[in-house]
Amino acid sequence: MAPGSRALPSWIAAAVTFLSSGAVLVLEITGLRLIAPYVGITLQTNTAVIGFALAAIAVGAWAGGRAADRGDPRRLLVPLLVAGGALVIAVLPLVRFAGAALSGADAGSVLLLAAVAVVVPAALLSAVPPIVVALQLGSLAETGSVVGRLSGIGTLGGIAATFGTGFLLVAVLPTSVIMVGTGLVVVATGLALLVWQRRAGVPARVSGALVVTALAGTGLAVLAPNPCQDETTYHCARVVADPERDGGRTLVLDTLRHSYVDLADPTYLQFEYVQAIASVTDVLAPEGEPLSALHLGGGGLTLPRYLAEVRPGTQSRVLEVDPGVVDVDRARLGLQTSADLEVVVGDARVGLSAEAPGGRDLVVGDAFGGLSVPWQLATTEAVALVEDALAPGGVYAANLIDNPPLDFVRAELATLRTVFSDVVLLARPDVLAGAEGGNVVVVAAQEPVDDVALDEALADRGLDWRVAQGAELDAFVGDAPVLTDDHAPVDQLLTPYG
Numbered sequence: 001m002a003p004g005s006r007a008l009p010s011w012i013a014a015a016v017t018f019l020s021s022g023a024v025l026v027l028e029i030t031g032l033r034l035i036a037p038y039v040g041i042t043l044q045t046n047t048a049v050i051g052f053a054l055a056a057i058a059v060g061a062w063a064g065g066r067a068a069d070r071g072d073p074r075r076l077l078v079p080l081l082v083a084g085g086a087l088v089i090a091v092l093p094l095v096r097f098a099g100a101a102l103s104g105a106d107a108g109s110v111l112l113l114a115a116v117a118v119v120v121p122a123a124l125l126s127a128v129p130p131i132v133v134a135l136q137l138g139s140l141a142e143t144g145s146v147v148g149r150l151s152g153i154g155t156l157g158g159i160a161a162t163f164g165t166g167f168l169l170v171a172v173l174p175t176s177v178i179m180v181g182t183g184l185v186v187v188a189t190g191l192a193l194l195v196w197q198r199r200a201g202v203p204a205r206v207s208g209a210l211v212v213t214a215l216a217g218t219g220l221a222v223l224a225p226n227p228c229q230d231e232t233t234y235h236c237a238r239v240v241a242d243p244e245r246d247g248g249r250t251l252v253l254d255t256l257r258h259s260y261v262d263l264a265d266p267t268y269l270q271f272e273y274v275q276a277i278a279s280v281t282d283v284l285a286p287e288g289e290p291l292s293a294l295h296l297g298g299g300g301l302t303l304p305r306y307l308a309e310v311r312p313g314t315q316s317r318v319l320e321v322d323p324g325v326v327d328v329d330r331a332r333l334g335l336q337t338s339a340d341l342e343v344v345v346g347d348a349r350v351g352l353s354a355e356a357p358g359g360r361d362l363v364v365g366d367a368f369g370g371l372s373v374p375w376q377l378a379t380t381e382a383v384a385l386v387e388d389a390l391a392p393g394g395v396y397a398a399n400l401i402d403n404p405p406l407d408f409v410r411a412e413l414a415t416l417r418t419v420f421s422d423v424v425l426l427a428r429p430d431v432l433a434g435a436e437g438g439n440v441v442v443v444a445a446q447e448p449v450d451d452v453a454l455d456e457a458l459a460d461r462g463l464d465w466r467v468a469q470g471a472e473l474d475a476f477v478g479d480a481p482v483l484t485d486d487h488a489p490v491d492q493l494l495t496p497y498g
Contacts, residue, residue, distance in 0.1 A: 006074060007136045012193070014153050016077065019189055020084070020128035021154035022161035026182045027088055028053040029165045031117035033175045034092065037227040037236035038099035039110045040255045040371055043491035048114035056119045060126025067127065068134035074202050076131050078194045082210040084124035085186030089217035091117055092179050096224035125186070129154045174231050180221050187214045232324020239332040249333055251300040253325070258368070259300025261333050266305035273399045273439035274302055276426045276465055277364060279457035280397045280443055281307065283450055284362060290314040294360045294389055296348040296377060297367030298325060300333050304341055318343045319351035349376045352385040360389045365398030373400060375488040378412055383419045387446070396420070396444045401494070403437035408494035410480035413442060413473065418482055420444035424451060424469040425476070426458065432468055432476070
């Protein structure tokens with residue numbers, strides 16, 4: 001560093017740029033997980049967090065460059081680092097205290113929580129790199145190399161944070177620990193830089209209020225209500241006891257009740273859509289006859305347990321993407337796997353591709369990413385894989401959730417009809433009429449589905465559901481689009497606020 005130069009030592013400049021850029025990406029990834037328990041994980045939630053993060057980066061970079069040109073950049077670095085780190089910590093209690101009041105999938109809640117989670121700390125930390133650039137520029141002849149080098153270092157920081165958080169930190173640490181730890185590292189870096197600047201005779205100071213904010217944020221993070229009993233790779237998970245049934249347990253993932261399990265009686269099915277799928281199995285084979293079943297999505301494994309009880313010898317293979325959900329099933333819902341009940345951790349589309357053809361009497365679709373079926377399981381190509389897995393006479397039964405005007409259900413029915421010869425829809429009359437939203441079950445097979453027997457099976461369970469098929473279903477589906485791997489706007493078709 002030349003005498004009289006304002007430039008930081010190269011290693012300090014690189015470290016500060018790397019850290020501030022990386023912290024923004026850590027905040028973006030963990031911010032999505034932080035708001036998911038209140039608004040779910042949908043395409044809109046992802047879009048809101050990414051969009052606000054990019055907006056914050058743009059505003060911060062612009063403001064940081066402008067501030068560096070108008071004053072002494074050396075006075076700005078420490079306050080920005082300490083304030084940015086303190087607010088990364090403060091975001092955690094802010095979202096958790098506000099989340100209870102803003103829960104829901106409406107656009108307002110999604111946008112507001114996403115903004116709270118990322119905007120201000122990301123903007124402050126994004127102002128750091130242009131200030132470092134301003135300090136390091138010794139002459140116009142070095143502009144390209146200085147800007148390029150620091151830009152590259154900042155990008156590497158973002159890449160390292162993205163892969164490190166997504167592949168490592170999320171797998172081993174709770175979101176709260178990641179966020180508080182990141183914030184404390186940034187604050188500590190700012191304070192260390194303050195010490196170095198003072199020793200170097202650089203005019204620098206930081207408000208004690210910022211340090212207090214960091215400490216207070218850490219304390220509030222400990223006290224803030226945590227909606228998760230278990231934080232899995234993909235979800236905030238809770239198991240809630242049913243006060244009206246001793247063995248009843250509900251598995252809640254983020255904002256949704258995914259499964260109900262009676263620990264003492266696996267034949268007890270509380271959710272109507274599960275009863276509807278069970279009705280499909282009632283007519284698929286004679287009572288008590290074992291089946292070979294493939295389940296896309298695990299949740300609490302209610303249906304595999306039911307089949308094992310009422311059809312002894314049934315072989316069920318469950319494809320569940322989230323290993324943490326399986327751990328919750330074992331620890332809190334009494335899951336015991338065996339040769340007849342196998343759980344495979346992995347994406348259901350990948351598992352379908354590896355499935356031996358023609359071996360399954362039943363394929364059950366009950367996988368959800370937030371409010372929607374994962375798009376890669378809803379396309380013509382995915383449905384063709386399901387059809388390949390089915391034995392002659394086999395049936396595909398899938399749980400779907402939609403809201404009026406049921407555009408996603410219509411599109412999925414149109415998609416199923418491109419592969420299967422016979423497709424029917426099971427739903428409550430008010431849902432079929434378009435007056436209400438909720439769960440429906442689509443049933444597809446290459447051989448005609450016995451609608452009379454299915455209606456009787458639904459009635460025997462006391463369900464106010466009916467079977468729609470033929471001309472009625474033709475009118476219901478209308479000109480709905482067919483979903484393909486190239487175009488499957490699942491979230492947009494079913495979103496309640498699109």
